[in-house]
Amino acid sequence: MVSRKRNTPKKVQLNIQERRLIRLLCIMIPFSAMNIMMFNVALSDISEELNVSLSSTSWVVTIFGIVYAIGALVYGKLADVYGIRILALFGVTAFSIGSVIGLISQDFYVLIVSRLLQGIGASSIPTLSMLIPVRFVQKERRGRALGIVASILALSSALGPIIGGFIVGAWHWKVLFLFSLAIVFTLPLVYKWVPKENLKKTEQFNYTGVGLLIITIVCFMLSITLLNLMFLLISLCTLLVFIIQQNKSLIPLIPLRLFRNHDYRRGLIMGGINAAVNFGVLLITPLLFSQAYHLNETWVGLLLFPGAISAAFLGYVGGKLIDYKGNRFVMSFAISFISVGLIGLSTISGYSAIGVSFFLIFTSAGYIFMQPTLVNWVSSTLKSYESGVGMGVYSLNNFLSTAISGAIASTMLDHISQVPINPLGVHGVSGVYSNVYFFLFILTLMNLFLLYQWMYRFQNKGI
Structure with missing residues (x-):
């Protein structure tokens, strides 16, 4: 009986409405995720054309990131009040208006306003990309849906700087806004495909x-x-x-009773560690290629691409594994992959750039397996009326974790010893990167410890 149930593909196939919603997310996510990184490559050109210092120009990216972090929580809360369709329509509209203003801007402060509006709109998408599978996809098929979403998110994040560099190099940095404006074509799809929700509206907002x-x-x-x-x-x-x-x-705005939920707190901790480790790897690896191997931007992009494309394809597989094997199995598999990748990176740094690219596949695949599993787990710990704010807090927690990880990793690059802790590591500049990878490996072991501490205690809860 059990074997026959698992071998019946209809049990995990998304229905027509679910497929439409996931396709919609696959169209919307790249505009949001790629905008985080696309403008990094344009800062020098913006600084020169608008006659603004490079430090001031960095606010083109910073203001977007700050609004993105805050919006992740606020949209989650508002989704419990107004529903997903209204917020998705508002988010796409705000993002499109910001893109138009950026396209016609001639002044730096107008450009900042355009990025502010883009951030207000784009920040709705990561929260909605978690809430749509949680609210509109059946539990037995939710893992597959989250796996698809995670794959598109990983691929979009990786392609952001590559496509941004191509657009800026081939045309002009304002074409980045024209590219972003294409999201406006999703408005009729949002209106048609996203269901209305009968939610009890509160008269006040905090x-x-x-x-x-x-x-x-x-x-x-x-x-x-x-x-x-x-x-x-x-x-x-x-x-x-x-x-x-x-x-x-x-x-x-954030009911403090959320944090009295032991399972939810544990999900926040593990999600924060997972996001911090992944961002740390993505931050320091391009610098390793540049400083230790003296490679140009083209080669750096090519060496980063195998990990990104592998994660995109494997995310779908990870989602299916959640449905078939459960969260606990996929988490164990994911953490093992990340650990192997980080030890490999700590060891191979300074020897072979291709070897670094190879082990990035392990860390990227592990992250993309882990992320939808954590979303699936965390969402299952929340009551239906808490899902919006609960997943908003989860998104905010992950974003702040990446900010902390980036600051710590950057500081370590400036101050850590060039003598590698890993006995197989290379001394010198590569030794610094080897030590940072080893530090991220220790963080991953913390997640492994937390998983195996909790998995047996909660083995009857479907973790």
Whole structure:
């Protein structure tokens, strides 16, 4: 009986409505994910054309990232009030308006406004890409759907700087906005395919909480990017006020009862570690290729591509494994892959650039297996009326984890010893990178420890 059930493909095939929604996400996700990285390659050209310092020009990327982080949570909360279709329509519209303004901008401050609007719109997509499978895909097919979403997200993130570089090199940096504007064609699909939801609307929204959260996150991001202690202290003080305000509010932005859910807290911890490790690898590996192997941008892109394309294809496989084998099996498999990849990177750094590219396949595949599994697990710990804000907090947690990871990894590159901890590592510049990879390996072992500490205790909960 059990064998026959598992071998029946109809049990895991997405139905017509589910397939339409996943296709819609596959169209929308690249515009959001690629915009995080596409403009990095254009900063020098923008600085020169608009006669603005490079440090000021970096706000073209920074403002988008800050709004992206805040929006991940706010949209999750609003989804519980207004429903997914209204927010998706608003997000696409705001993103399109921002793209039009950026396309016609002649002034730096107008350009910043355009990126602000793009961020407001684009930040709806990562939250909705988790909520749509959670709300509209049946549980037994949800793993496959999340795997497809994770694959598209991984591929889009990897292709962002490559496509951005091609557009800027072949035409002009404003063409990046024209490319982004193509998302407007998804509006009729959103209206037609995303179902209406019968949700109980609250009469009030916690704007005070949103304001305090914005100050907290903006100051925290500034403290990370500028290594400024004052901004960190302001962020911590505002966070304390935010917690007190949320505890007293009748309609909190983030219900603190969420964090009394043990399973949810564990999912946040493991998700944060997974996101931090992946971002750390993506941040330092291009620098390794440049500094240790003296490769140009074209070769760096080519060596990064195998890991990205492998993750894109394997994400779909990982989603199917969730449905067939369960979260616990896929998590174990994913962490093992990441661990092998990081030990390989720590060892091969300085020897072979192709070897580095090969082991990136392991870390990318492990991350893409882990991400949809964690989303599937975390979403299952939430009640239906908590799913929006709960997954919004999860997205925000992952984004802040990457910010911390990036700051720590960058600092380690400047201050860590050139003598590798790994006895097989190469001394010198490569030794620095070997040590950072080894540090990320230790973080991954923490996730392995947490998984095996909890998997037996909760083995009857479908983890």
